[in-house]
Amino acid sequence: MQRHVKTNPAAPTGFFACEAAGLTWLAGAESGVPCVRVLEHDATSLTCERLDVVPPDSATAHEFGRRLASTHAAGAAAFGAAPDGWQGPGFFGPLSRPLPMALTGHDSWGEFYADERLAPMGELAGPGLDSAVRRDLDAVMTRCRRGDYDDDEPPARLHGDLWSGNLMWTPGGVVLIDPAAHGGHAETDLAMLALFGCPFYDDVLTGYSSRRPLRPGWRQRVPLHQLYPLLAHVVLFGSSYAYSTAAAISSALAIEC
Numbered sequence: 001m002q003r004h005v006k007t008n009p010a011a012p013t014g015f016f017a018c019e020a021a022g023l024t025w026l027a028g029a030e031s032g033v034p035c036v037r038v039l040e041h042d043a044t045s046l047t048c049e050r051l052d053v054v055p056p057d058s059a060t061a062h063e064f065g066r067r068l069a070s071t072h073a074a075g076a077a078a079f080g081a082a083p084d085g086w087q088g089p090g091f092f093g094p095l096s097r098p099l100p101m102a103l104t105g106h107d108s109w110g111e112f113y114a115d116e117r118l119a120p121m122g123e124l125a126g127p128g129l130d131s132a133v134r135r136d137l138d139a140v141m142t143r144c145r146r147g148d149y150d151d152d153e154p155p156a157r158l159h160g161d162l163w164s165g166n167l168m169w170t171p172g173g174v175v176l177i178d179p180a181a182h183g184g185h186a187e188t189d190l191a192m193l194a195l196f197g198c199p200f201y202d203d204v205l206t207g208y209s210s211r212r213p214l215r216p217g218w219r220q221r222v223p224l225h226q227l228y229p230l231l232a233h234v235v236l237f238g239s240s241y242a243y244s245t246a247a248a249i250s251s252a253l254a255i256e257c
Helices: 015-027 058-073 109-128 131-146 186-195 201-211 218-237 239-253
Strands: 003-007 038-041 045-049 090-092 099-101 156-158 167-170 173-176 182-184
Touching: 015 038, 015 045, 015 090, 058 156, 058 173, 058 186, 058 201, 099 109, 099 218, 109 131, 109 182, 109 218, 109 239, 131 218, 131 239, 156 186, 182 186, 186 201, 186 218, 218 239
Parallel strands: none
Antiparallel strands: 003 045, 038 045, 090 099, 156 182, 167 173
C-alpha cells in the first residue's frame, strides 16, 4: 500500500488528531461519500493511504452528489458540534496556516453561524475590510441571531471545507480529504463546492437532489454560506478577497425571510 504523509512541525495541538476524527466520522455515514483511509497520526503528521486519481466525469459527479446527501443525512448532535468522540479544538484553512474553528453545539443554525463562525473570523478579517463592510457584516450577524435564515432542517454532517481541491476523483468514485468536519447546515457544503468551481457541479446537484431535495431559494442563500470561507480568505490572503466578501454580505442582506 502506498502512503501519503502530511506534515507540519508547527501544527497546533490536536490539529492532525482532529482531522483524523473528522474523516472517521464522515466515513461512518451509511451510503455516504468515502473518505481517505487514515493509517496513523501524531502531533506533527497524518499518514493516509495514497489515492490514484482520474479525470472527473458526469456519472461520477452524480453519484458523488447522491452520496453527499447521505453523508449530510447522517446528522450531528447540534449545529457546530464536533465529530463524535472528538473533544478538542477545531481548525479551518490550509495545512501551512490553520485557523481556529470553534466546535460548540447550538440549537439554532443562525446563532451558531453568527457567534462561532462570522464573529470570530470577521474579527480576524477586520483590518482587511472597510468600515461600511464591517457594519454590514454586523447586520448579517444580527439577522442570523434573530433567526431570519433558520429553517426546520436538523443539523447535517458536514465536511466543512468542501472546495473542489478536497475532492479526489478516483477510479472508484469521489473520496473526501482534508475536512473541517462539524454539524451544520447542508447548504454550507454545497455553497463551498460552488465557491471556486467544481467539475460537473450541475450533475452533483442533480444527484444530491435525487436523495435530498433542496429547499426553495437555496441559490439565493449561497452567498450567505460562502461568507465564512471568504472572510477566512481575507485573513489568509489579504484584501484581494475584500470585494467578493462585500458582495456576499450584500447578497445575504438582500435575502427575504
